[in-house]
Amino acid sequence: MNLESFFNPKSVAVVGASNTPFNLAATICNILKYKSYHGAVYAVNRKAEEVHGCPGYASVKDIPGEVELAVILISAKQVPGVVRECGEKGVRGVIIESAGFSEAGPEGQAMQDEIDGYLKKYNMRMLGPNCLGVLNAANSFCCFYGIIPGRYGDGFSTPGTVSYIIQSGGIGALVLDSFNKDVCKVNKAVSIGNMADVDESDLIEYFNGDGTEVIGLYLENVRNGRKLMDTARRVTKPILAFKVGRTSEGSAAAASHTAGMANNDIVFDNACRQAGIIRLKSISELHAMPKMFTTMPLLRGKNIAVMSNSGAFGGIAADLLIESGFSMAKLTPATQERLAKTGQLFNVKNPVDLGPTLNKQTFVDIFDILLSADEVDGLLPVPNVWLDVVIEAILELMAMCRHYNKPAAIYIPNAIDRILTIREKHGIPTFESPEEATRALVVSHQQYRYLQKKETGNHENDLNRRAKPEAACAV
């Protein structure tokens, strides 16, 4: 089957949803009704009772008409039998949210084996077990359990273009929540749990064919490294991955959380480099980096121009850029002369210091001079925003970046709550620190270089230098 049934089912049975207090599966019926999901939603429980307006049945097999997807959240022991019934009913896909399978020892593994048999026999696909399920912001399909309608903007009120494959409910919630105050939004999100059938590679493949622009991964282990690499190589969309277990202690902690072998981190790191997967340095980058891809062109070179109206940030940005392997663009005399003509600049060399007294046109002129200069590949603007005209100038900058096909990683120095307000109110893709803005330039250039290497066919040679560590330089 195509994985589409997991994201856009015409009909779905929520197995385990009842009116018992604190019933978790019922929260799935509730959010689907609240979001007015277009497909049919059924509740399956012993009493065959209706739940949050979803008609109830004692078994999947009792449901009249087709059931495309079954979401199962009951005690582990009952799951194999239900999966068999799903097969008999002709269900296409099952999402098993219950825990207690391979991560819980031999008995759990035996139940998993039984389920695997039914999947094969009835040609069904399975997500999970031990997962939260699926969210599709585009059609408001969501089978995450425990979501309270209306709270936290639900994490998916506005559909976006970033899709996630996440091996932890907590991280998923953090990422979706963070998008409430950001300029890019989620398209689809999947909590993959134990990956006993559908794994991260299958989903990457699927996201390569839908409206997704950026793919984000949070992994605690990789089920099949070779498959992940082969899949990633076929994908041209940016794949951003954060993986736990860089140390043996972190790895051990992850293994106790989700079932799976601890993976050798160096092997994973090399695999990422070869397959063009961008490895993230912190979980916050999972939500912070995608906007660099959705709002800006890729960074095609290493020469960055910094401009600021607070002198200190020029030096701070220069340190960060150099430490990340970039160069401070050497502005030509002609460019410097053009800059000097715009007004009372403190410094026309890079970092360009605008001084305190400027109007919108001066900002726009400086952006234009820097972006149009051949010696500049990208910008790191650090405009202190104390006037509305600066906001207006930055909005023009975004269009200019598209025009010149060069990116700007914007950082607006302010207390974090004010940064969030500016970003949310004006839709400016500002980062939350100069470090984060610098990282955005790094990941943008990594993606550019990977795509270029792909085009020139050089990536075949990668296999030869598999174990050879690259220089410390980040880009």
Next chain:
Amino acid sequence: MNLESFFNPKSVAVVGASNTPFNLAATICNILKYKSYHGAVYAVNRKAEEVHGCPGYASVKDIPGEVELAVILISAKQVPGVVRECGEKGVRGVIIESAGFSEAGPEGQAMQDEIDGYLKKYNMRMLGPNCLGVLNAANSFCCFYGIIPGRYGDGFSTPGTVSYIIQSGGIGALVLDSFNKDVCKVNKAVSIGNMADVDESDLIEYFNGDGTEVIGLYLENVRNGRKLMDTARRVTKPILAFKVGRTSEGSAAAASHTAGMANNDIVFDNACRQAGIIRLKSISELHAMPKMFTTMPLLRGKNIAVMSNSGAFGGIAADLLIESGFSMAKLTPATQERLAKTGQLFNVKNPVDLGPTLNKQTFVDIFDILLSADEVDGLLPVPNVWLDVVIEAILELMAMCRHYNKPAAIYIPNAIDRILTIREKHGIPTFESPEEATRALVVSHQQYRYLQKKETGNHENDLNRRAKPEAACAV
């Protein structure tokens, strides 16, 4: 003179304050009146006009009675003459906020030389030039120009215990602004500019004798490295320093901003280590780290226990701790047994995984078991807050940390806006990322180790290993 005159003057003349539109010095009169500053405030301008309720005089010398401090914000050329008049008047200290001196070439240097002569002749001290001046939250004295009364909570509505020495107005504003949503607040802040007289060392010395608990530095250059080291060695309060210019490009940018030689960064780094100055990794740490000192005991060892109710964060924290040179505390069988008795924990080994269903007492019991365990030196709790009882338990944790004399670096995984709300509303010293919480443990332990070395007298030996780089381990 004692530097007290800069922070608590009985009388102050604001030279340059007038009713001309956009007059910057007038904003100083305005904020002092708005804050009902207890001392006498005079305006000095050509027309001898009153400014924002401050009586006006044509010259400092015309002011009846004593003038303890003069704040000068006029064009550079006029400054030497005014400083001479201040001397003749018997003024104790001058704060020169005007720019255009040694940072502006030979002509500026000549004016600086003239000023230096008057300072010597009249036994005055000077802050600046090219600076923003001084803020004292305890008595509401503030001579920063450009502050709009009531806006942004002024950055100093609630006096605190963290004092800053900052070589950039932009960074100063960022730090003070960030404190609006944090649990610790500013005591005093000084924008030091060119440091032609009073330098960072003089101010560190001064902050060692007032109500300051933590000293923060933002430096673009060091005027006298030997003096800084000698001063820092005498201070037992934590000194946190961020310095620009780790690369030659950053260094060059800083030199164009504030007058001063670019300093060799490796020398500075070694000096910090020897003198117990804690070097910060990002400007955000300037406001994020102090709360670890003001709200928690120092970290006396390297064995950290992690506890979370979101399994993923156990692994994330373990990776970060190990990479920072800490150990995951090995919980004894007795401790594990005590933990097991508290409830349905997913994992009683470190990282302790609490699972989803817990009440306040279970949280408190786990905190108590971990803090009282000999094998644990400190905590990194990552409690997901979806119930008020968790907040209540964390508030008890803070008292328990004091009781057991062990710190906790708390991270509450949530979108950043929710973290700010929890911190502000409940006064919980939560950090904004697991990376930041880990850094807090690092800086806390650095300070502990420095103080211990001091006590045992080992620091004399430091000079012998001056050029020897330490291991990559951060603690």
